[in-house]
Amino acid sequence: MTDHSNPYLPYIATVDDTWLETVGDRCVRSFKVTLDDNSARESWSHQPGQCAMVGLLGVGESMFCISCSPTEGKFLRFSVMRAGKVTQALHQLEAGDKLTVRGPYGNSFPMEEWKGKKILTIGGGIGQAPLRPIVEYVKANISDYAGLTMIYGARTSNDLCFKGEFEEMSRCDDLSCHLTIDVEEEGWQHNVGFVPQRLLDLNPSPENTIAITCGPPIMIRFVLENLKKLGFADEQIYTTLENRMKCGFGKCGRCNAGHLYVCKDGPVFTYAVLKNVPEAFA
Amino acid sequence: MDLDKLRKTAAEVVSRDDVKYLIGWRPGSYGYRVAPGFVEEASAAETLIFSPLCTINLATYLTLTEKLPLPRGSAPDQRKVALMVKGCDSRAVLQLLVEKGIRRDQVLLIGCPCPGVVDTALLSLKYPETESPADLKWNGDHFLLRQDGQETAIPRLSVLAEKCRLCRYPNPVISDITLGEPVEAQLTAEDSAVAEVEAMELGARAAYWEEWFSRCLRCYACRNSCPLCYCRDCVLDRLNPTWVNRAVNFSENTAFHVARAFHLVGRCIECGECERVCPANIPLGRLNRKLAREVREQYGHEPGIDPDGKPFQAGFKPDDPEEFIL
Amino acid sequence: MSAMLLNKQKWTEFTGILSGKKVLAPVACGDRFRYAVPAEGKAFSLDFDRPLVPPKSAVFPQTETLYRFQLGKTELAAPQPGEELILLGVRPCDARAIKLVEKLFRWDVDDPYYLRRRELTTVVGLACLEPGLNCFCPSLGGGPASTEGLDLLMVDLGDSYYLEPLTDKGRSLMDLASGLLEEAGEEGLQKKEEAVRRAEEKIRRTVDTDGVPEILPDLWEHPLWQKTAAGCLGCGTCTYLCPTCHCFDIQDEIEGFEARRCRMWDSCMFEEYTLHTSGHNPRPTRRERTRNRINHKYSYFVRKFNVIACVGCGRCVNYCPVNIDLIETLREVKEAQ
Ligand SMILES: Cc1cc2nc3c(=O)[nH]c(=O)nc-3n(C[C@H](O)[C@H](O)[C@H](O)COP(=O)(O)OP(=O)(O)OC[C@H]3O[C@@H](n4cnc5c(N)ncnc54)[C@H](O)[C@@H]3O)c2cc1C
Ligand code: SF4
Ligand code: SF4
Ligand code: SF4
Ligand code: SF4
Ligand code: SF4
Ligand code: FES
Numbered sequence: 001m002t003d004h005s006n007p008y009l010p011y012i013a014t015v016d017d018t019w020l021e022t023v024g025d026r027c028v029r030s031f032k033v034t035l036d037d038n039s040a041r042e043s044w045s046h047q048p049g050q051c052a053m054v055g056l057l058g059v060g061e062s063m064f065c066i067s068c069s070p071t072e073g074k075f076l077r078f079s080v081m082r083a084g085k086v087t088q089a090l091h092q093l094e095a096g097d098k099l100t101v102r103g104p105y106g107n108s109f110p111m112e113e114w115k116g117k118k119i120l121t122i123g124g125g126i127g128q129a130p131l132r133p134i135v136e137y138v139k140a141n142i143s144d145y146a147g148l149t150m151i152y153g154a155r156t157s158n159d160l161c162f163k164g165e166f167e168e169m170s171r172c173d174d175l176s177c178h179l180t181i182d183v184e185e186e187g188w189q190h191n192v193g194f195v196p197q198r199l200l201d202l203n204p205s206p207e208n209t210i211a212i213t214c215g216p217p218i219m220i221r222f223v224l225e226n227l228k229k230l231g232f233a234d235e236q237i238y239t240t241l242e243n244r245m246k247c248g249f250g251k252c253g254r255c256n257a258g259h260l261y262v263c264k265d266g267p268v269f270t271y272a273v274l275k276n277v278p279e280a281f282a
Numbered sequence: 283m284d285l286d287k288l289r290k291t292a293a294e295v296v297s298r299d300d301v302k303y304l305i306g307w308r309p310g311s312y313g314y315r316v317a318p319g320f321v322e323e324a325s326a327a328e329t330l331i332f333s334p335l336c337t338i339n340l341a342t343y344l345t346l347t348e349k350l351p352l353p354r355g356s357a358p359d360q361r362k363v364a365l366m367v368k369g370c371d372s373r374a375v376l377q378l379l380v381e382k383g384i385r386r387d388q389v390l391l392i393g394c395p396c397p398g399v400v401d402t403a404l405l406s407l408k409y410p411e412t413e414s415p416a417d418l419k420w421n422g423d424h425f426l427l428r429q430d431g432q433e434t435a436i437p438r439l440s441v442l443a444e445k446c447r448l449c450r451y452p453n454p455v456i457s458d459i460t461l462g463e464p465v466e467a468q469l470t471a472e473d474s475a476v477a478e479v480e481a482m483e484l485g486a487r488a489a490y491w492e493e494w495f496s497r498c499l500r501c502y503a504c505r506n507s508c509p510l511c512y513c514r515d516c517v518l519d520r521l522n523p524t525w526v527n528r529a530v531n532f533s534e535n536t537a538f539h540v541a542r543a544f545h546l547v548g549r550c551i552e553c554g555e556c557e558r559v560c561p562a563n564i565p566l567g568r569l570n571r572k573l574a575r576e577v578r579e580q581y582g583h584e585p586g587i588d589p590d591g592k593p594f595q596a597g598f599k600p601d602d603p604e605e606f607i608l
Numbered sequence: 609m610s611a612m613l614l615n616k617q618k619w620t621e622f623t624g625i626l627s628g629k630k631v632l633a634p635v636a637c638g639d640r641f642r643y644a645v646p647a648e649g650k651a652f653s654l655d656f657d658r659p660l661v662p663p664k665s666a667v668f669p670q671t672e673t674l675y676r677f678q679l680g681k682t683e684l685a686a687p688q689p690g691e692e693l694i695l696l697g698v699r700p701c702d703a704r705a706i707k708l709v710e711k712l713f714r715w716d717v718d719d720p721y722y723l724r725r726r727e728l729t730t731v732v733g734l735a736c737l738e739p740g741l742n743c744f745c746p747s748l749g750g751g752p753a754s755t756e757g758l759d760l761l762m763v764d765l766g767d768s769y770y771l772e773p774l775t776d777k778g779r780s781l782m783d784l785a786s787g788l789l790e791e792a793g794e795e796g797l798q799k800k801e802e803a804v805r806r807a808e809e810k811i812r813r814t815v816d817t818d819g820v821p822e823i824l825p826d827l828w829e830h831p832l833w834q835k836t837a838a839g840c841l842g843c844g845t846c847t848y849l850c851p852t853c854h855c856f857d858i859q860d861e862i863e864g865f866e867a868r869r870c871r872m873w874d875s876c877m878f879e880e881y882t883l884h885t886s887g888h889n890p891r892p893t894r895r896e897r898t899r900n901r902i903n904h905k906y907s908y909f910v911r912k913f914n915v916i917a918c919v920g921c922g923r924c925v926n927y928c929p930v931n932i933d934l935i936e937t938l939r940e941v942k943e944a945q
Contacts (some may be wrong), residue, residue, distance in 0.1 A: 006720050008674045008858075008869075012682045036682075058679050058867045060521075060860045083885035085522035089611050098682050140699060217888070220713070243890065246858045246871075249717040253855035254874070254881060256900075259908040278828045282890040310931035312813075313741065318839035338930060346841065348893040407639060411741055413812045497637060499661065499670070501844035501879075503929055519880050527861045527871050529671040548717035559929030561660060561845050563638050 007249055009098035010055060013076070014038045015093050021079060021161040022154075028126055028161050029091050030067065030079045033099060041074055044104075047183040048111060048133035049268045052103030053248050054078055054090070062086040063245040065267070066104060067129040069136035077099065079129045079161055105248040106267045109212065109238065111137055117210050118146045122196050122223050124215025125154050128161050130240050130267075131214055135169075142174055149204060153180040157188055159219065178202060196222035199230075206231045212238040218280065224271060234272035241266050241280060257282075283332045283394065283420075283464050291392065292327035293461060295364045301390060304364035305343055307336040313411035313429075314402050314418070318343065332366070332461070334418045334425050337399045337443065339553045340365055341374035345382050345512035363389055368396035370445065372454035373551035373586030374509035379456075380586070381549070381593050386567055393457025395465045398438070398446035400425065400559075405441045409434065430442055444567060445554035447471050455587060475565065476572050491536070491569075497562045498535040500528075504556035505542060510549045517541060543569050548577045548594025551586040609779050612789035613796050614762075614769045623652065625785050626694060633696040634659050643695065654697045654762070654769075658740050662702045662851035662921065663695050664709065667725040670848075671872040674721070674858070679865045693729045694781065700754040700761075701919040703733050705851030707757035711913045712854060730777045733758040736876045737807045742922030744935060747815045750919055752807040753800075763800045770800045799912055813922075814945040815938045823945050824903055832940045837898035839930045840877070846924035846932070847875035847901065852917045855881075876900050902937060 013033045021028040035041040046066050048051075055061035068077035082091045093099070111134075119138055121131040131150075138148045139166075150169070154160045158177065169177040180191040180198045191198055196219065204211075211232055213223045220239060228238050243262045246252035255262040258277040260269075274280040288306075296304045301557030308329040316335045321327055344363060352358060356432065367375060372393060378384045397420045405411075409427060416429035427434040437449070444454075448471055457555045482490060505511045505518065517525045518538060526537045548569040557567040577583050581593045609726045614622055618704040623646075625633075634656040635644040641659040643666060646652040675684040710726060714862035735753035736743065745751055755761050760778030763770040770792055773779040781791065792800070827833075857874040860867060874881060877898070889896050909917035918934070925933050 005718075006686055007717050008721075008871075009684060009686060012684075051933065055860075055869075057677050057682065057869075058860050058862050061858060087885075088522070186709070226355075242884075244884065246874075250715060251713065251717070251719055251854075251856075252858070252871075252874070253876070253904075254857075256904070256908065258903075259911045279890060279896075282892075282896070311925075311933040311936045315931040315933075320835075320838045331707060342841070343839070350892055405637075413741060497642070499848050501846070501848045501875075503841060503843035503845045506841040506843045507929055521859075524859075526856060528859050528868060529861055530872060531671065559841070559843070559845075561640075561927045563640055 007102070008062075008247075010053065010102040013042050013099045013101045015095055015097045016075065016100060017095055018093060021114075021163070022159050024158065026081055026083065027091075028079055028081045030077060030161075031090070031093065031099075033076045033078065033101065034074070035076075035101065038099075044074075044076075046070055046076075046104035047108030048137050049106070049108035049130060050104040051106050051248070051267060052076065052078070052101050053245075054080075054098035055102075056086065056089050056093075057098075058102060060091045061087045061100070061246075062090075063105070063248060065130040065240070067132050069133040069140065071137055071140035075279075079126065081126045082223075084175070106261055107265070109134055109268055115144045116146060116212050117208050120151070120204055120209055120211045121149070122195060122199055122215075124219040125159060126161065126260045127213075127215030127219070128152050128214070129214075130160055131212060134212060139169075139172075139175065142172075145172045145174075146208060147176075149176045149202070151178045151180070151195060151198055151202065153182070153198060155182045157181050157185055158194070187268065194222075195219055196226045199223060200226050204230065205256060206236060210236055210238065216238050221281065234275060235270055237271035237278040238268060239271065239274070240268050241274075254277060258260045285331060288332055288394075288461055289327045289330055291461060292321060292330050292364075292366075293324035295390060295392065295459070296321050296327060297324045300361050301364050302359060302361040304366070304392075305340045306330040306366040306370055306392075307332060307338065307340070309415055312413045312415065314400075314405060314416050327359065330366075332394050334398065334400045334420055335402065335416075337369070337402060337558055339368075339371045339507070339509055339555045340373050341378065341509040342507055342555070344375070344378065344379065344389065345418065345509070346506070353503065362387065364392060365389055366392045366394055367450060367454050367457065368394055368399070369452040369454055370396075370551060370553040371509075372456050373451060374553055375586075376456045376589060377510060377549060377551055377586035378512075381510075391454065391457040391459070393454030393460040395453045395460070395462050396446075396449075397452065397465050398442050400441045401443040403563075405436075408441060443554060443558075444475060445552055448473055448552070448571070451587070456589065473571055473575070475568050477502065479568055479572070490587060492532055493536045494564045495539055496532045498530070498539070499562055500530050500535065500563055501540065501561065503561065504557040504564075507555040507559040508546070508554070509553065510546060510551070511542070517545075539566075539569065543573055547569055547573050548581075548583055549585050550574050609773050609782050609786075611770060611772045611792040611796060611800075612782060613765070613792045614771055614785070614789055616767055616769065618788045619653070619769075622785055622788055625697075625788075629694050630691050631877075632663070654734055654764070656697060658699060658736075658743075658921070658923075660923075660927075661849060662696050662705065663731075664706060664851050664854075664921070666693060666695055667706060667729060668709065668722055668854060671870055672721055673868045673870045676866065676868045677866050679862065689724055690728055693725075694732060695729055696732050696734075697856070698731050698733045699736055699921065700733050700752060700756075700758065700760065701743070701750050701830055701921040702813045702851045703731050703757035704745075704750050704754060705757070705921070706731065708852055708915060708917055708919070709854045711853045711915075712909075715770075715912070719839055730759045730781055731757060732762060732778070732781070733761045735761060735763040735804060737764055737803055739807060739811050740922055740926070742813055742925040742935070743811055744813045744815055744920040744922060746808065746811055746920070747817055747886070748916055748918055748920040749806075752811070753804040757836065763803055765796070765799050765803060770796055772800075785877055813935055815920075815935050817906070817916060817938065818944060819945070820938060820941055821907045821916065823941055824907040827941060827944055828899070830944050832944055833895045833899040836932060836937050837894040840894045840932055841898065841930060842875060842877050842879060842894050844873075844875040845927050845929065846934075847877055848873055849923040851919060851921055851923070852905065873918070876904065898932075902934075902941075906938070906941075
């Protein structure tokens with residue numbers, strides 16, 4: 001038994017399933033993971049927006065957002081872009097392999113507070129990972145919300161994550177899903193163009209709406225600009241920050257954006273808060 | 283050194299259209315300290331000095347300054363950086379040119395023939411530093427220390443930096459403007475510090491370095507201050523693969539020091555910065571000078587001397603005597 | 609137990625009493641001192657200069673194993689609680705720093721490694737009767753005989769040490785040596801106060817920290833950061849040697865089939881500290897890093913814990929190889945207001 005008063009000690013977890021979301025050099029692979037320890041599995045609870053420190057013994061740990069909603073079941077899901085040491089090693093894993101997991105860390109999207117509102121998610125590339133739990137959460141509690149609009153884009157259709165999941169969304173009245181890619185492609189039936197422009201074109205009303213955006217910094221910058229154009233107030237706009245992290249609970253000092261510890265005070269912030277933090281969009 | 287001339291020259295240089303700024307020495311915040319002075323306006327040239335306290339090798343800043351991505355549409359600033367150099371510093375610049383780390387048209391060198399600088403740590407040990415600014419001047423075989431209205435003559439050799447005692451190139455080997463008269467290179471003294479380590483038995487020598495390397499904090503001040511440690515992607519910072527673990531202990535520290543020493547073989551120009559900046563006082567000069575001497579004696583190569591030379595580690599000689607193979 | 613005197617002639621006997629315990633004391637290495645276990649059987653004295661590496665390293669080692677494991681296995685073994693430790697000859701500023709950093713390690717989630725070592729450590733301070741050139745502890749609410757963070761304060765009175773117990777740990781240490789001690793009395797107290805007063809007069813450098821935490825956010829884009837950072841080498845000297853710096857990295861390290869996950873000091877002055885794999889760096893130059901260091905100590909930490917995370921020990925000023933002088937920077941901050 002591991003001593004869980006020691007926050008550095010992770011749980012051991014098993015990969016149940018893993019599949020590629022995208023292809024290429026910086027491909028994204030998703031993992032469905034369950035904690036080995038029964039009581040840990042039962043007591044684990046996370047909310048959309050939270051993260052966990054995923055590690056491989058002998059390689060290292062990295063922070064990932066939990067890309068599933070608690071409504072989906074007693075498992076965790078991570079969607080990992082292949083980048084450096086840890087993520088490359090994670091991409092080698094197969095079902096049955098062991099991982100370390102600690103968390104959940106950080107605050108979460110205030111799903112309770114948002115009840116009765118329209119939810120608008122605006123994602124780009126791997127930035128859809130923290131947004132997916134919102135989508136799933138709203139889908140599972142659809143009567144609590146006044147609808148969900150999802151705008152999601154990537155460079156090419158190959159770079160879109162969670163592709164298999166969008167089909168069913170178009171079948172439900174309260175859900176709408178708008179996909180876009182940067183450049184024309186043969187066989188592509190959806191929009192072509194950048195995410196910020198797609199947002200403007202769709203012209204969603206800010207009325208009783210919460211907008212959540214996540215993606216590459218440059219996309220976020222223009223999405224924020226366009227949300228302002230559409231009349232969204234700073235308090236209606238949410239995003240998540242991604243600073244380098246080591247501990248996840250306010251000790252290692254590394255994740256700060258100005259006076260905020262992204263791992264404790266975030267990763268979820270309203271634009272109203274972030275616009276006053278000079279380092280936030282650095 | 284005629285300070286008026288130095289300042290006038292510096293003011294002229296920074297006024298030139300093709301010069302971005304000038305890096306020289308200015309008095310530090312107290313006592314014996316001297317700081318790098320970045321001069322952009324002619325008026326600020328008034329703060330510059332050149333004295334036996336000017337130990338810092340400013341050539342480091344040529345490669346240390348970050349190059350940020352340019353805003354779209356703007357052209358890169360092609361103007362030169364003007365740099366004040368002592369003899370050893372100029373060798374660093376020359377070596378950088380030979381290695382193509384910088385381009386000749388990127389720098390404007392103001393050479394300062396150098397009668398030798400002090401070991402500031404030694405100086406403050408023998409003549410305790412106070413908070414009021416001190417001035418040190420060359421005066422034959424003495425340094426004249428002026429502080430708090432008092433003047434003290436300090437025998438030159440008692441506080442001279444070790445590297446200066448061994449200096450073979452006190453006059454800049456490359457410069458665009460030279461200030462003052464060339465100084466006479468002294469007779470090359472024996473490197474008694476290296477000899478002392480060489481004289482140790484193998485076991486004692488290992489123990490000597492173990493003792494020192496164990497004290498290393500891995501603060502990397504030595505690497506960062508080194509004008510020739512300028513790799514954008516240093517092996518020491520690499521995680522993937524990890525060549526040197528970040529754990530601080532004798533074995534990892536040794537891996538670090540050996541890696542660094544070998545990366546400087548035939549490149550170290552013996553400016554002594556690494557040893558000067560080391561907070562743990564590790565005698566890094568002994569390590570690097572030993573290797574420099576081997577290269578000099580075994581291969582007849584001296585870095586930072588020959589503008590048309592080839593980088594040592596990129597060279598191959600068919601007539602290599604191969605007297606020692608590791 | 610009240611304040612007592614230890615005659616210096618009994619010093620060796622006193623250290624003998626401690627010999628059953630693990631003691632760290634300032635030991636000379638060339639001309640610099642560091643905290644180390646004094647060589648066995650060798651007498652050691654408290655006649656030392658300010659140690660290079662602050663004693664934070666005793667409670668927050670530069671490299672610390674979080675847990676060990678064998679490659680291919682999943683059993684994780686966290687290290688056993690260590691042994692009791694007596695830290696001798698701690699400068700009051702460094703003791704204050706240990707206490708300040710504890711605030712962070714207790715905040716929200718307890719850090720068991722730091723807190724356990726802290727609990728096991730008895731901190732015995734020695735007042736600085738000869739403050740260093742760059743000591744400015746009084747400017748930060750400390751002083752050459754400040755007691756914050758100490759279990760026991762010693763003051764050198766010439767032929768004896770004045771021992772002032774401050775906590776139960778300090779008292780029980782004095783109990784051990786009670787046979788060697790004599791009542792300090794009114795006269796001892798007066799001598800001590802006189803010595804401390806003289807020490808305070810010897811402090812030469814000061815900063816006016818009043819209002820600095822409030823000013824800093826307004827100076828975010830001020831040219832002073834570019835100016836200060838221009839000469840900075842981006843090394844770890846000012847942060848590794850700072851008694852209040854507490855940032856760390858976590859890495860896995862393998863030796864044969866044995867492996868461990870460990871943490872090690874890190875520094876916000878390093879480029880890699882915030883670097884993403886993509887190459888994006890939220891703090892791309894030394895300007896932003898320097899600004900972070902000063903802001904963290906003098907503003908962010910204050911917002912969280914209501915106290916400046918600098919104790920004025922002067923190490924960053926002493927050892928910065930290019931004379932980037934915190935005291936000057938703070939003066940410029942005040943002037944830029
Ligand atoms: C709150 C949070 C949520 C994240 N969610 C996801 C996710 O859902 N999917 C995903 O693919 N990635 C996510 N990331 C980024 C992910 O953590 C990095 O890509 C990963 O750490 C790279 O590690 P590496 O060992 O492969 O790379 P290396 O370059 O070998 O790692 C070096 C170290 O750099 C840091 N690092 C490198 N890149 C980043 C980055 N982009 N952001 C933060 N730290 C970085 C890490 O501390 C890492 O340990 C998230 C990061 C944070 C902070
Ligand atoms: S400067 Fe000294 S302490 Fe720092 S890394 Fe170099 S040798 Fe080690
Ligand atoms: S010690 Fe000096 S040079 Fe090194 S990082 Fe700190 S301020 Fe910069
Ligand atoms: S910031 Fe400098 S003076 Fe302040 S505690 Fe740290 S090292 Fe000492
Ligand atoms: S952020 Fe920088 S200044 Fe603050 S504790 Fe960490 S290393 Fe020290
Ligand atoms: S700052 Fe200086 S005088 Fe004050 S306690 Fe520390 S070492 Fe002593
Ligand atoms: S990740 Fe360590 S403090 Fe935030």
